[in-house]
Amino acid sequence: MFRLLRAWDAERELSPADFQYILSPRDALSQARIFYEISSDHYHYPDNISCHDVPRRKSGNLSLFSAPDKRRQRGYADNVYDDTQRNIDEGWIIGIDTHAQWDNRRNPFYFDEDSNLVYDCFMDHYHEWFESEVRKAYEKCLNNHNGRKPAPTVKQAYYGDAPVQHAQAAKTINSKAAGRLLAAGGIYNGNIEGFHDTAQQLGGDAPAGYDQVMDNKGLIIAGASVAAGAMMGRIPVSELEELGKTIPNGATANKNGNLISELKDVTQKQLDKKFKHAIDFGVTSTKKNPETLGYFHDAIKSHMKDTDTFKLGTYGFVKDSNVFFNPNSNSAVVLGESGNFITGFKLDSTSAQYDNYIKNGILR
Structure with missing residues (x-):
């Protein structure tokens, strides 16, 4: 606890x-x-x-x-x-x-x-x-305690042998991000099959995330180069985690959080109109007032700054719009051609709407 x-x-x-x-x-x-x-x-x-x-x-x-x-x-x-x-x-x-x-x-x-x-x-x-x-x-x-030192720390082998026992102890960690990270670990250690089995044990979206990496030739090539570089010493886990991040073809990554520059205008009127979706961005209060609208505004900006957010496709109901999606929260923010906030909401990762957006770049 x-x-x-x-x-x-x-x-x-x-x-x-x-x-x-x-x-x-x-x-x-x-x-x-x-x-x-x-x-x-x-x-x-x-x-x-x-x-x-x-x-x-x-x-x-x-x-x-x-x-x-x-x-x-x-x-x-x-x-x-x-x-x-x-x-x-x-x-x-x-x-x-x-x-x-x-x-x-x-x-x-x-x-x-x-x-x-x-x-x-x-x-x-x-x-x-x-x-x-x-x-x-x-x-x-x-x-x-009379100077009695404890035993050495038992470290989980996240990137060594396939962590089967860890998978059983962490059933809730079954997102696509976890699957992608397992795939990167499999490439890094030359144990693709073992890490694939772990992704299957985790269940949820983990197998799909694993397959995203295995289906992406660019990441496989990058993984091979990382594995070769292991001869020169172990790379930081943070770099391996970056390897585990994938975005769909045609998407624009949010390097250094620069996508926030595309958010030009968020009006009080539009925040008020779309406040029903504020909960999708972590605003827990259902009371609509200047303070909670401010929280909603801040949440939208945080979404745009998040380096895991990527820009992909358009919103089918608004011409020349742009969609900014975060795969960790499954939330999307829609901006108009001039960068004005239009709407934002969470997608169900099991829905046809989600699949159509990820595959075709069209959100309806």
Whole structure:
């Protein structure tokens, strides 16, 4: 179970082995927004809350798919959110989930073969205090346990042998993106058949995502070159993940988020007219007011900035329109010829509408 705790409490409440399950500041904040009340809107007197306190935990049945808290709009103070984010960034408050499997993309600490605590933030860069605060807490925790170091971290072989056991433990990770990543892993390791079996075990959209990569000659060639380059040393997983991303033929990739430049105008009138689709972009409130319309506007801009979003085809009901689709959320934003916002909504990946759009570039 995910939890937040202060670093100086971690030295007493955690065991030395628990420190490998500390989450990166990015992932800790992401989960804190779901499981904790980090918006000042939850508090009658937010100014009375200490800047170093852990915020209240939310009640009820929550999951990673529950709606996260959002910071108040710019221009409005949100001390609880800002203090929590700063404390997590600087390591004063840490996020941890000892029940989740260790993952090098989420857990920046691990124990090497000599049982020494190693910090490897992968391709990310966090505040220098984050590492130092965690290390100080670990050293005190280790001292409290008579210096007994834990066993080395058991690392999941995501890119080695086909991770069959991991597939069984992660049935929910069955998106096309997961399938594409498995295909890239199969190419990288020369174990295409094994990774194909794993995609089949995951079920859902994973097999289709796997087939997208195998059907794309360009990616197979790229994968072969990556495999050859392995003789010179292991490439970062982030590069392998990029390999796993595919877009349909004729689509324009959102390199560096530059597609946002095509969004020229979003009127209040159009936001109001299409607000029924706001939930498809993560706006959970059904109340239509200037604040929620602002959230909808921000969500559209985030969609356009997302580097996984691509530009493909037209909206059949509007002449000379352009469609911007994100395969992770299955949401599409439609802009007119002049870049004005027309509509946005989520597609059902099992529908004929979705298949027609991906194959033919026509959204109806």
